[in-house]
Amino acid sequence: MAELDWHAERSDLNGLAQLDREPDDTGIDLRAVRLYRQSRVRRMMLDYGVDAVILSDPVNIRYATGTRNMQVFSMRNAASRYLVLTADRSILFEFTGALHLGEGFETVDEVRPAKTASFVAAGPDIARRERDWALEMNALIRELVGKDATVGLERLNAGTAIALAETGLRIVDAQQPVEMARAIKSPEEMKCVIASLRATEIGVGKLREAIRPGLTEAELWSVLYKSIIEQNGDYIETRLLNAGARTNPWYQETSDAVIGENELIALDTDVVGCHGYYADFSRTFHSGPARPDQQQRDLYKVAFEQVHHNMDVLRPGMSFRDYADAAWDIPEKYHAHRYYLSAHGCGMTGEYPYLYHSGDFPEAGYDGMIEPGMTLCVESFIGEAGGKEGVKLEQQVLVTDTGTELLSRFPFEDALLA
Numbered sequence: 001m002a003e004l005d006w007h008a009e010r011s012d013l014n015g016l017a018q019l020d021r022e023p024d025d026t027g028i029d030l031r032a033v034r035l036y037r038q039s040r041v042r043r044m045m046l047d048y049g050v051d052a053v054i055l056s057d058p059v060n061i062r063y064a065t066g067t068r069n070m071q072v073f074s075m076r077n078a079a080s081r082y083l084v085l086t087a088d089r090s091i092l093f094e095f096t097g098a099l100h101l102g103e104g105f106e107t108v109d110e111v112r113p114a115k116t117a118s119f120v121a122a123g124p125d126i127a128r129r130e131r132d133w134a135l136e137m138n139a140l141i142r143e144l145v146g147k148d149a150t151v152g153l154e155r156l157n158a159g160t161a162i163a164l165a166e167t168g169l170r171i172v173d174a175q176q177p178v179e180m181a182r183a184i185k186s187p188e189e190m191k192c193v194i195a196s197l198r199a200t201e202i203g204v205g206k207l208r209e210a211i212r213p214g215l216t217e218a219e220l221w222s223v224l225y226k227s228i229i230e231q232n233g234d235y236i237e238t239r240l241l242n243a244g245a246r247t248n249p250w251y252q253e254t255s256d257a258v259i260g261e262n263e264l265i266a267l268d269t270d271v272v273g274c275h276g277y278y279a280d281f282s283r284t285f286h287s288g289p290a291r292p293d294q295q296q297r298d299l300y301k302v303a304f305e306q307v308h309h310n311m312d313v314l315r316p317g318m319s320f321r322d323y324a325d326a327a328w329d330i331p332e333k334y335h336a337h338r339y340y341l342s343a344h345g346c347g348m349t350g351e352y353p354y355l356y357h358s359g360d361f362p363e364a365g366y367d368g369m370i371e372p373g374m375t376l377c378v379e380s381f382i383g384e385a386g387g388k389e390g391v392k393l394e395q396q397v398l399v400t401d402t403g404t405e406l407l408s409r410f411p412f413e414d415a416l417l418a
Helices: 002-016 030-047 058-065 071-076 119-145 158-165 175-182 187-210 217-230 294-313 320-326 358-364
Strands: 052-055 082-086 090-094 110-113 150-153 170-173 241-243 264-268 282-286 343-346 350-355 375-382 391-399 404-406
Touching (some): 030 052, 030 058, 030 082, 030 175, 052 119, 052 175, 058 071, 058 082, 058 090, 058 175, 119 158, 150 158, 158 170, 175 350, 187 217, 187 282, 187 391, 217 241, 217 264, 264 391, 282 294, 294 391, 320 350, 320 358
Parallel strands (some): 052 150, 090 110, 150 170
Antiparallel strands (some): 241 264, 264 282, 282 391, 343 350, 343 375, 375 391, 391 404
């Protein structure tokens, strides 16, 4: 039985649920992880002809330096902290009063106070603040790499980007080089991925044990969130746990709806966990007390088939187009509510590449190559249009030199596979 198997593995999982810090017993060389990631960004900058990047997405700053500060706050206050990175310099502009958080990192050469260029910080004086910010960045970049520099931006307030372009620098989009850098994981980096997964699996195990009719969706979901925070994970990026009729269609966010008897409960973890790495797998449970009915089992088995077929066809050296053609063909009755992707990259968040279904490829798809070192999440949502319930399943895998390695170990439900 799945429950017995889960309990048998819990001691092993606890041993891998490391915190986001650096004691001697982590078994992870986080210095090597940081240096590898920064070198990946610099390599892609060179490949794409970018002399300097100004990174303001807190996930990208963390990737390039290992530093973190108020991740969620920084996501909606883009100019509150930022990083200037060139081929040989790394200057972190940290939030007011928090400069000490960037000290002592081998990936940061200097920490300076950020000049927050946002309306909430500057009010009606925002235009002048943005010009001052741009002039400061222009002077720094010219000092570091010369007057004809190509500068990459990935996310800033529109006014700051416009002001910077008006200083004469050549501005390009840094999303592509940064995403391409993040796509390939080192062996040491994979230890962080696995630590985050094991910690998340512990939380999902607690959530599974807490399931009972009468709880609200939010009460059940909070069991996972509590476990993630207790293990020093960061946050959960979405609110994707729902039950019964709210499982179909997908993307109905966790609510105060009460879980009824004998309902399906669908969960997508979307956890930014230990060391800032994304643990992204999906499971669907049954609330009991009776056994799942035939329709529930049928939905589950179809989703299980899709995930495992698509895992089996993944291989290094395969083009995205070839993968789409080889992937599982979704039956017509489930097509309208299909998950929008067949698979996607996964690192510190969901990331490049997106792998689309064959039928969606002409409009949405793009080509590329599946490479060793990519971590991918293989997705399925199965529910009929107008159907009573749906099933969400997903597995996280590493692409190796010869095939794939399964990373997510949380068991599937024997009662739903019967």
